[in-house]
Amino acid sequence: MAQRIEMSGVHAYYGSTLAVEDVSLTIQERHITAFIGPSGCGKTTVLRTMNRMHELVLGARVEGKILLDDEDLYDPGVDPVAVRRTIGMVFQKPNPFPTMTVYQNVAAGLRLNGARRGRGSDELVEQALRRANLWDEVKDRLHRPGAGLSGGQQQRLCIARAIAVEPEVLLMDEPCSALDPISTLAIEDLMLELKERFTIVIVTHNMAQAARVSQTTAFFTIAGAGQPGRLVEMGPTATIFSTPSQKTTEDYVTGRFG
Amino acid sequence: MITRGRRLPRWTPYAVAGGSLAVAEVTEKTTVVSGRSGVVLVAVATYLVASTAISAGVEGRRRCIDRLAGTLLGAALLMALIPLVLVLGYTVAQGMHRFDATFLLHSMRNVAEQQPGGGAYQAILGTIEQVGIAAALAVPIGLGVAVYLAEYGHAARLGRAVGLVVDVMTGLPSIVAGLFIYAFWILLLGFSFSGFAGSLALAVLMLPTVVRSTEEIIRLVPHGLREASLALGVPVWRTILKVVLPTALTGIVTGVMLGIARVIGETAPLLLTVFGNPSINADPFSGAQSGLPLFIFNEAQQPYPAAIDRAWAAALALVLIILGLNVAARLLARVASTVNRR
Numbered sequence: 001m002a003q004r005i006e007m008s009g010v011h012a013y014y015g016s017t018l019a020v021e022d023v024s025l026t027i028q029e030r031h032i033t034a035f036i037g038p039s040g041c042g043k044t045t046v047l048r049t050m051n052r053m054h055e056l057v058l059g060a061r062v063e064g065k066i067l068l069d070d071e072d073l074y075d076p077g078v079d080p081v082a083v084r085r086t087i088g089m090v091f092q093k094p095n096p097f098p099t100m101t102v103y104q105n106v107a108a109g110l111r112l113n114g115a116r117r118g119r120g121s122d123e124l125v126e127q128a129l130r131r132a133n134l135w136d137e138v139k140d141r142l143h144r145p146g147a148g149l150s151g152g153q154q155q156r157l158c159i160a161r162a163i164a165v166e167p168e169v170l171l172m173d174e175p176c177s178a179l180d181p182i183s184t185l186a187i188e189d190l191m192l193e194l195k196e197r198f199t200i201v202i203v204t205h206n207m208a209q210a211a212r213v214s215q216t217t218a219f220f221t222i223a224g225a226g227q228p229g230r231l232v233e234m235g236p237t238a239t240i241f242s243t244p245s246q247k248t249t250e251d252y253v254t255g256r257f258g
Numbered sequence: 259m260i261t262r263g264r265r266l267p268r269w270t271p272y273a274v275a276g277g278s279l280a281v282a283e284v285t286e287k288t289t290v291v292s293g294r295s296g297v298v299l300v301a302v303a304t305y306l307v308a309s310t311a312i313s314a315g316v317e318g319r320r321r322c323i324d325r326l327a328g329t330l331l332g333a334a335l336l337m338a339l340i341p342l343v344l345v346l347g348y349t350v351a352q353g354m355h356r357f358d359a360t361f362l363l364h365s366m367r368n369v370a371e372q373q374p375g376g377g378a379y380q381a382i383l384g385t386i387e388q389v390g391i392a393a394a395l396a397v398p399i400g401l402g403v404a405v406y407l408a409e410y411g412h413a414a415r416l417g418r419a420v421g422l423v424v425d426v427m428t429g430l431p432s433i434v435a436g437l438f439i440y441a442f443w444i445l446l447l448g449f450s451f452s453g454f455a456g457s458l459a460l461a462v463l464m465l466p467t468v469v470r471s472t473e474e475i476i477r478l479v480p481h482g483l484r485e486a487s488l489a490l491g492v493p494v495w496r497t498i499l500k501v502v503l504p505t506a507l508t509g510i511v512t513g514v515m516l517g518i519a520r521v522i523g524e525t526a527p528l529l530l531t532v533f534g535n536p537s538i539n540a541d542p543f544s545g546a547q548s549g550l551p552l553f554i555f556n557e558a559q560q561p562y563p564a565a566i567d568r569a570w571a572a573a574l575a576l577v578l579i580i581l582g583l584n585v586a587a588r589l590l591a592r593v594a595s596t597v598n599r600r
Contacts, residue, residue, distance in 0.1 A: 084491040095482040109492070111500075
């Protein structure tokens with residue numbers, strides 16, 4: 001059920017500012033694709049255009065085509081709410097709902113979408129927490145506040161919450177940047193497991209992380225302050241980190257700039 | 259090498275304070291300064307000068323300034339607390355004379371102003387009904403406006419216009435709100451004086467306070483929570499209802515309490531709309547009613563000690579109602595947020 005995403009000629013704007021220029025790329029299904037590049041190069045913006053979160057910023061808009069298995073996500077007949085259910089997202093800062101327990105946080109996607117508290121709910125919560133490798137740590141405190149967990153646990157709770165609604169694609173915006181190395185490792189292991197079921201796109205500043213988890217890497221950059229970000233090249237991770245075709249990519253991955 | 263500055267002993271401030279007081283007492287005996295307030299003023303001034311000078315001599319510039327700033331801030335705190343404590347203390351002391359069962363359970367029907375006895379039952383009932391209806395009108399509308407301003411209207415022209423109107427309404431004199439309801443509801447539409455007319459005036463006064471305070475609280479809800487909910491495919495309206503408002507609940511309750519506290523003691527609008535009534539009228543929708551502010555206003559004008567005592571007891575009742583509402587609201591907010599946390 002995992003699906004591929006194809007972007008062609010995508011321009012993303014914030015008001016009259018062009019933030020990302022002419023991005024065309026393909027995200028393979030059941031792959032982990034990593035977006036790397038210096039700050040401000042538009043990686044996160046491109047990620048947010050994929051589940052129509054970009055347009056939530058006032059004045060933000062997208063031009064170009066983004067297809068999810070041949071269906072245009074920006075077709076006027078497409079409901080952005082439905083897009084966001086199909087393409088889930090995990091954010092940089094763990095953001096569990098502070099008024100909810102661990103259990104309620106995981107069930108939030110279902111409950112907030114109007115599902116009644118049914119028989120399947122307990123199993124769904126357990127399943128999502130197991131898939132997020134969090135079940136053993138929280139099974140005794142399911143009904144305690146989700147905000148009381150550690151940072152790494154909170155981020156895995158957010159992943160459990162995102163996969164509980166059974167999305168087909170999971171977008172991760174620097175999911176480990178606020179976490180210590182052990183929690184980071186836990187989430188990387190988790191991503192490798194989730195890839196069996198979901199298509200994953202991860203934005204990261206940590207190049208070692210991109211090299212460890214992704215099969216495909218896309219390198220973005222900007223020409224200078226005020227210039228729009230653009231995609232430099234995209235290819236198998238091993239190639240991007242060893243023999244990239246562009247000089248800028250080589251400079252970036254070897255640490256000579258950025 | 260770190261130099262250890264010389265420090266004054268701990269008891270210095272108390273010694274300086276005692277000395278300043280003694281100096282002030284002597285000044286009162288020997289100069290034109292007179293009375294307790296004069297003594298206090300001289301003592302405070304002496305303390306400031308003496309402690310600063312001693313500290314500057316022994317401890318050096320930085321600690322001296324620290325002491326001076328600490329003293330000034332402490333004095334500001336005391337000055338702010340004095341009127342508060344005096345008002346509350348005096349109200350309790352004067353109100354105790356008549357704060358009894360008769361006062362709470364009887365009205366002023368067939369009680370002449372110069373007679374002892376009588377009570378404020380009709381006024382307490384009226385205030386609870388009028389403020390309750392005003393809150394029932396203003397809170398849902400105010401919350402709706404606040405959600406609009408915080409979530410939708412921040413950039414729209416309508417949003418800015420509404421924000422401006424709300425700001426202007428915040429400064430609306432209460433008598434103007436009363437006059438408006440009097441002219442519109444009673445003169446133009448032809449309804450009689452009633453508790454409900456008073457509720458309308460109070461709702462007009464309450465609305466901007468509720469809007470502004472709840473809007474600020476809703477804005478404080480972290481943006482990440484909204485995004486988390488939207489990214490789960492939850493529609494905006496459900497996100498506001500199930501994520502934003504519950505997160506802001508405690509602050510919203512505080513905002514509503516501020517609104518109620520703002521209007522519960524209003525007298526002027528009630529004079530024009532509720533009129534006042536010595537007898538019990540439990541129906542807020544027909545006929546003149548009483549209310550605690552009206553009752554206090556009326557009794558305090560009488561030249562009889564019995565009436566003055568009733569006015570103080572009514573003032574105490576009003577303060578206790580506000581206190582009770584505050585405590586109840588805080589408990590309610592705590593219960594509501596721990597239900598989710600268990």
